[in-house]
Amino acid sequence: MDFTIWQKNTLKFIILGLLKHNELTGYDIKKLFNCEIGDFWQAKHSQIYPELKKLEEEKLISSHIEISGKKLEKTFYNITATGLTTLNNWLTEPQDKIPPTRDDFTLKLYFIDDKNNPRIEELFAEERLQHEEKLNYLTTRMTELFSSTEKQKAHYGHYLILKKAIIREKAQLNWLNDELNNINK
Amino acid sequence: MDFTIWQKNTLKFIILGLLKHNELTGYDIKKLFNCEIGDFWQAKHSQIYPELKKLEEEKLISSHIEISGKKLEKTFYNITATGLTTLNNWLTEPQDKIPPTRDDFTLKLYFIDDKNNPRIEELFAEERLQHEEKLNYLTTRMTELFSSTEKQKAHYGHYLILKKAIIREKAQLNWLNDELNNINK
């Protein structure tokens, strides 16, 4: 069964999507990957800045410079009409296949294989800690951003993906706890 | 909050892990990515064959050729003692951070954002179909491979990761169905 996928310059569409409502600097975009958007994609500044230049060459975004303080130049980017069309086309394209999870934990579990190897319990404990931290972060963000139904409606997609991530983390934690109990029996 | 991860030549350890119990050809390894191992990692043959050569140079694996039929040469690879040590060291290393999901669906949802955009319902329907297919495949594999508790114990890691994937797919499907109901209200 073939679950192969592939991403063709996804970063491009993420940038366009982020610029849909606000003008942003490269640094702003970089920082957004540290928030809950980092749950589904990540990129370093060394990839973002060149991509912004490329998008500007392609006329999908435009830029202007503002001076902050005495001489610090910030480059703000805006989406163009062409950029908006490109973004909307991508949004209506059929989806890619489900990508592989690429997580270390599953991989190691698969290769340890021996039920009595004490490393299994360690792995579970480490994994639980990480998911607890993440769930914690996600629920905090949820409270911060979407305390009212009005706020939920105003950024419905954002609300949905946060909710999705929270449900995923909870299911994951339940499973981890169940298996930890099984191991100790 | 920083959830940054990174994989340093994970394919290397996957190959070592797969060779732990059986000798395999590059083609065998390629095919394994089409099974449930493809749930957590994927690689094309164009990446596998060069990696095998590299691992042999590093003396982590060894190879011998067998003739199949009249002249088809198959190269079988075995893990060496050094390879086994390398694999075991990796298994006891602390885990990487949780990687981003990198799925198209979440990304598009985030950028559509408008609750009334009919594309949201389409996206959910497409996504549901994909997860149904995947769950179907995973449960079939589970029945094929782990019908008895003896079989579960014999390949406990494999059993665990299949179970994990099934639980994940079920949770995901529940959420998708719930949200589809919300949309239709």
Added chain:
DNA sequence: CGTATCATGTAACATGTTACATGATTCC
């Protein structure tokens, strides 16, 4: 005999990470 699959490889390209670089601003 034709088609699917087995089996292996390389080259060009795209994507993503690490490290190297530099300088400004804010806040204590």
Added chain:
DNA sequence: GGAATCATGTAACATGTTACATGATACG
């Protein structure tokens, strides 16, 4: 004045994909 963070960039490298290539074998 020192540290953290703001702000932007490039170069070298690692990883992963697509396309190009070739030939054998199994099965109908």
